[in-house]
Amino acid sequence: MGAMPLEDGSQEPEAAPLALRVDHLSFHYGTALAVDDLSLTVPAGTIAGLIGPNGSGKTTTLRLITGILEGKHGSIDIQGIRLRDDPVEAKRRFAFAPDAPSGFDHLTVQEYLDLYAALQSADLEYGARASNLLGVMDLQPHANRLLGKLSHGTRRKVSIVAAIALVRPLLLLDEATSALDPESVVVLESLLRSAVRYGCGAVIATQDIYFAERTCDLIFMLAHGRLKASGSPDELRRTFDASDLRDAFMKATGLTHVLEGIDDVLAPPD
Amino acid sequence: MTSWLLLTDVERRRVSRVAVRLARANPLLVPAAVAVVVGVMWLAIKAGAGAAILAVFLPSGLSAVLAMILLGGVLVGLGLAAAAPRFEGLDPQIRTVPIAPLPAYLGTTALPLTIAWLIFAIPVFDFGTSLFRTIQVPAPDAWAGLLMLTQLIACVTGAAIMEILRARPSRRALLGAIPLLLALGLPAVVAPLTSAPAWSWLAALLPHGLGKSSHAAVAPIVVPSIATSLLGVLAVGALAAAAWTATATLPGRAPAGSEHVRSRRIPRRLTLAMGTWLILTAVRDSRVRVVFLLSLVSGAGMITATALLAGRSAAALAPLAAILLVQFAAGAPLALSSDLAQGRWLWRSIPPTGRRVGLSWWIVIGTITAAISLVVVAPVFAVMPLDAYPFVLGALVMAAPIPAAVGRLLPFRHDALTRQLGLLALQLVFFLGALGTAELIAQRFALEAAPLVVLVGVLALTAAICSRAPWREA
Numbered sequence: 145m146g147a148m149p150l151e152d153g154s155q156e157p158e159a160a161p162l163a164l165r166v167d168h169l170s171f172h173y174g175t176a177l178a179v180d181d182l183s184l185t186v187p188a189g190t191i192a193g194l195i196g197p198n199g200s201g202k203t204t205t206l207r208l209i210t211g212i213l214e215g216k217h218g219s220i221d222i223q224g225i226r227l228r229d230d231p232v233e234a235k236r237r238f239a240f241a242p243d244a245p246s247g248f249d250h251l252t253v254q255e256y257l258d259l260y261a262a263l264q265s266a267d268l269e270y271g272a273r274a275s276n277l278l279g280v281m282d283l284q285p286h287a288n289r290l291l292g293k294l295s296h297g298t299r300r301k302v303s304i305v306a307a308i309a310l311v312r313p314l315l316l317l318d319e320a321t322s323a324l325d326p327e328s329v330v331v332l333e334s335l336l337r338s339a340v341r342y343g344c345g346a347v348i349a350t351q352d353i354y355f356a357e358r359t360c361d362l363i364f365m366l367a368h369g370r371l372k373a374s375g376s377p378d379e380l381r382r383t384f385d386a387s388d389l390r391d392a393f394m395k396a397t398g399l400t401h402v403l404e405g406i407d408d409v410l411a412p413p414d
Numbered sequence: 415m416t417s418w419l420l421l422t423d424v425e426r427r428r429v430s431r432v433a434v435r436l437a438r439a440n441p442l443l444v445p446a447a448v449a450v451v452v453g454v455m456w457l458a459i460k461a462g463a464g465a466a467i468l469a470v471f472l473p474s475g476l477s478a479v480l481a482m483i484l485l486g487g488v489l490v491g492l493g494l495a496a497a498a499p500r501f502e503g504l505d506p507q508i509r510t511v512p513i514a515p516l517p518a519y520l521g522t523t524a525l526p527l528t529i530a531w532l533i534f535a536i537p538v539f540d541f542g543t544s545l546f547r548t549i550q551v552p553a554p555d556a557w558a559g560l561l562m563l564t565q566l567i568a569c570v571t572g573a574a575i576m577e578i579l580r581a582r583p584s585r586r587a588l589l590g591a592i593p594l595l596l597a598l599g600l601p602a603v604v605a606p607l608t609s610a611p612a613w614s615w616l617a618a619l620l621p622h623g624l625g626k627s628s629h630a631a632v633a634p635i636v637v638p639s640i641a642t643s644l645l646g647v648l649a650v651g652a653l654a655a656a657a658w659t660a661t662a663t664l665p666g667r668a669p670a671g672s673e674h675v676r677s678r679r680i681p682r683r684l685t686l687a688m689g690t691w692l693i694l695t696a697v698r699d700s701r702v703r704v705v706f707l708l709s710l711v712s713g714a715g716m717i718t719a720t721a722l723l724a725g726r727s728a729a730a731l732a733p734l735a736a737i738l739l740v741q742f743a744a745g746a747p748l749a750l751s752s753d754l755a756q757g758r759w760l761w762r763s764i765p766p767t768g769r770r771v772g773l774s775w776w777i778v779i780g781t782i783t784a785a786i787s788l789v790v791v792a793p794v795f796a797v798m799p800l801d802a803y804p805f806v807l808g809a810l811v812m813a814a815p816i817p818a819a820v821g822r823l824l825p826f827r828h829d830a831l832t833r834q835l836g837l838l839a840l841q842l843v844f845f846l847g848a849l850g851t852a853e854l855i856a857q858r859f860a861l862e863a864a865p866l867v868v869l870v871g872v873l874a875l876t877a878a879i880c881s882r883a884p885w886r887e888a
Contacts, residue, residue: 210763235765247757250698251691258680262687263764288674290698 161188162224163314163345164209169218171204171369178204180369182218186345186362188313191336193356194349195393196366202349203243205366206318209347210240223313236265239307243319243349245299249292253283253302256291260306274309280331281305297323308335315339320348321355333359357389367397417513421504421521429832450843457846458537462544469549471730476549476635477622480561483538484568485719486738489712490534491572493745496580496704498523499829515663523831524662530835531569535562549635551621556640560647561620567651574658581664590664594657619643619650684766685774692778695753696746701828705745706786712742713790721797732798736791736806737849740813743787744841747779751821752828758885769881772822776880779818784810809849812869816844819876822883848872 164186171179179201186192194202207213209220211231220227220234227234248256261270278284281301291299300323307315315336321329329352336346336359350356356363357377365373365380373380373396377389386392394400437444469475500523513521542558551557574594581587621637675698680690696702716735721728754761754775761771787810798806820841827833848868856864 207759212759212762232765232767235763240763242759245759247753247755247760248691249753249756250695252675252677254677255680255691255694259687259691260760262680262682263684263760263766265765288677290675 162186162221163188163190164192164347165219165221165224166205166209167219167221169205169208169215169220171201171208171213171215171217173204178369179208179215182366182369182371184364184371184374186314186347188223188343188345189340190361191340191346191348191359192362192364193360194347194364194366195351195353195356196372197397197399198351199368200366200397201369202366203318204369206240206316206347206349210238210316211235237312238314238316239264239310239312240316241300241303241307241318243322244296245303249290251291252288253278253291253294254287256302257306257309264310266310270309273311274305277305277309277335280335281328295323297325297328300324301328304332308339311339311342311344313344315344315346317346317348320350321352322350329355353390353393363389365393365396372396416517418517418521418525421513421518422525425522425526425832428830453846453850454537455540457850458540459544462541463548465541466545466548475622476545476620479545480620480622482719483541483561484564485715487565487568488572488575489715489742491531491569491574492576493572493705493708493712493742494527494530494569494835495523495573495576496708497701497745497749497828497834498527498831499827502829516659519662524658526831527569527573528566530831531566534569535565538562538565546621549621551635551637553640557621560640560643563651564620564647567647567654570651570654570658574654574661577658577661577664581661584664587661587664590657590660592657593653593660596653619646684770685777688771688774689778689781692750692753692782695750696782699749699753702746702749705749709739709742709745709786709790713739713793717793717797728797729799729802732794733802733806736794736798737809739791739794740787740810741842741845743790744783744813744817746786747783747817748821748837748841749826749828750779750782751817752826754821755825755885755887758887762885768885772881772883773877775822776815776818776877779821780815780876783817784814787813808865808869812848812865812872813845815873815876816841816848819879819883820844822880823886825886 162185164184166182166184169179169182170177182201182205184192194205196202204213208215209222209227211227211234222234222237225234225237248259251259257271257274260266261274278287281304283298283301283305286294286298286302291302294302304317304320307317320332324332333355336348339346348356348360361376363374363377363380364371373383373392375383380386380389380392380396384392384395386395394403465479469479472478500519504518504522539558539562542561543555546554546557571594578587578591578594581590619638620643621635678690678694680687696706716739720731720735761768764771791806791810794806795803820837824833824837824840826837848871851871852865852868855861855867861867
């Protein structure tokens with residue numbers, strides 16, 4: 145990767161096939177600006193991480209890419225297919241696991257995977273892959289349990305299994321490690337690596353900077369809906385003269401001042 | 415402000431925010447809402463005059479009409495108390511603040527429900543005014559006011575019955591039921607004293623006795639003393655309210671059943687997959703099951719009441735009862751819209767378009783509603799003349815796709831009482847609007863095929879709403 149480009153994440157070689165291209169994307173919730181002129185590209189075979197504070201626009205960006213939200217400004221291309229022009233074809237090229245999967249509480253895990261496969265027109269091997277993943281994620285004992293009875297973390301693992309088993313060119317995970325136990329985080333890391341070896345690109349939004357540093361080839365740092373910095377973890381550490389990605393993140397997003405005087409916050413008033 | 419009033423105020427603010435936002439987004443909704451209110455008032459006045467004529471043909475006349483209205487109030491109270499979220503509507507963190515169960519119930523459920531019933535009682539007042547004026551009862555407005563109050567008490571009684579049904583069997587439940595038993599039993603005991611038929615004790619405190627009976631060609635109208643009636647109604651009301659309060663915070667039954675169930679096969683085709691998912695949800699979700707059960711109980715109650723109160727005229731009233739039952743049958747399909755809305759993140763991110771998903775929902779929910787309606791209405795066919803079959807079946811087909819459209823426009827929420835009330839009101843407006851339009855076209859244009867035209871219109875409109883409405887959160 146080249147020098148750190150601010151405001152624009154287009155630093156990959158031109159010839160590399162792109163899993164995702166986002167150009168000048170903006171989105172408002174009413175009058176509040178959630179995503180501000182965001183551009184980024186993710187080459188195939190790359191794990192990209194979106195990191196940023198709460199309200200920085202990570203989830204909104206993923207919701208725009210998946211079509212859950214419809215933006216008026218900017219464009220989204222998935223494997224060269226423009227989402228706005230051909231949403232059906234574009235949606236056949238990604239799999240998505242949300243941060244808080246909801247609904248379908250009265251289906252069992254197995255039934256939910258079957259329903260998901262039907263809705264996604266998955267190939268006939270989907271069931272076998274999903275079954276393998278249930279084993280890997282320690283979910284087999286839950287196969288006949290109702291989704292509504294599962295813990296939040298287990299429910300998220302089911303959602304991640306459903307998405308990864310599709311083996312689509314682009315994998316989108318919102319709050320990838322949220323609510324997962326440490327073992328599942330390690331397994332997820334390996335699964336992402338494995339998926340990339342099969343040519344998938346992945347975009348994961350996460351608050352876990354250490355997970356992002358270990359797993360991602362490319363990092364996009366967001367704050368207030370804008371891209372503040374992007375590059376590989378090494379590039380970002382060098383650029384911000386930081387010891388680790390957390391330090392680089394604090395410098396890039398201007399949050400270092402928050403830590404100053406934090407000990408006085410709970411002190412009784414004079 | 416006390417804690418329970420604060421909880422009600424939170425709900426009021428939520429409703430007013432939604433109303434203002436809707437009115438700003440589409441100013442045409444304001445005159446539309448006014449038109450609906452005026453239309454309902456007009457219908458109530460018309461129905462009052464119609465009921466006065468109907469009373470002449472029923473055994474025990476007016477008492478039968480009033481008893482049916484009060485029975486309707488009990489069913490409404492029963493249904494709304496069953497759907498009410500109680501404490502589940504509160505945020506988990508708020509639920510941990512130190513509020514006693516009774517004030518929490520008053521703030522989240524009892525007061526909002528009472529306000530809703532009061533709004534519902536206004537058309538009842540119009541109905542009563544029109545009815546008592548038509549049959550020339552002295553002081554008709556005062557009697558209409560008393561009818562409104564009695565209707566409110568009927569709703570409270572229905573809610574109290576629901577709370578007892580929900581509660582785990584316990585000594586407290588039995589003690590709490592005593593005032594209710596008194597509320598239900600006392601009027602029956604005093605009914606003979608006021609010369610009212612024993613079975614029509616529900617209406618004994620109101621003017622009664624108009625119409626033909628087995629004892630006389632035209633029974634004279636009996637107008638009790640209004641002061642005595644008011645005292646009687648207030649006494650029954652106090653007992654019903656005491657029963658409701660005593661039973662409202664009883665601990666509910668523990669959820670039954672295993673977390674492990676046998677997984678069923680989900681078909682690969684979109685509509686069949688959605689159908690299987692929704693049927694499994696309807697079967698496994700205890701809240702949907704309760705609503706379905708209530709539909710069946712309401713159906714049985716309505717048929718029994720029609721047969722008891724209308725006697726030989728039951729056949730004539732059966733189609734009307736069937737149409738009301740079709741509305742009760744919409745409860746369970748409406749509740750399923752909550753599940754559709756919760757999965758909107760999935761519907762919007764999968765390759766099938768929103769239009770395809772919406773149309774599949776329309777087909778599945780339309781079919782489920784039609785099936786439930788047939789089951790609920792089936793007993794009515796036994797007492798209905800053959801020539802009324804096409805009318806009832808036509809109304810059933812017309813009503814079938816409405817819950818699909820209403821649920822897409824305004825998804826059901828198990829945790830929001832006002833949303834549930836709004837949803838039921840919207841369902842009723844759709845259905846009455848369709849029937850009213852059919853009547854209007856038939857009268858204005860002397861068109862015999864008017865019901866068919868409206869049926870096609872309802873099918874097209876509901877399909878368009880299901881395939882194009884914006885996805886809203888449950």
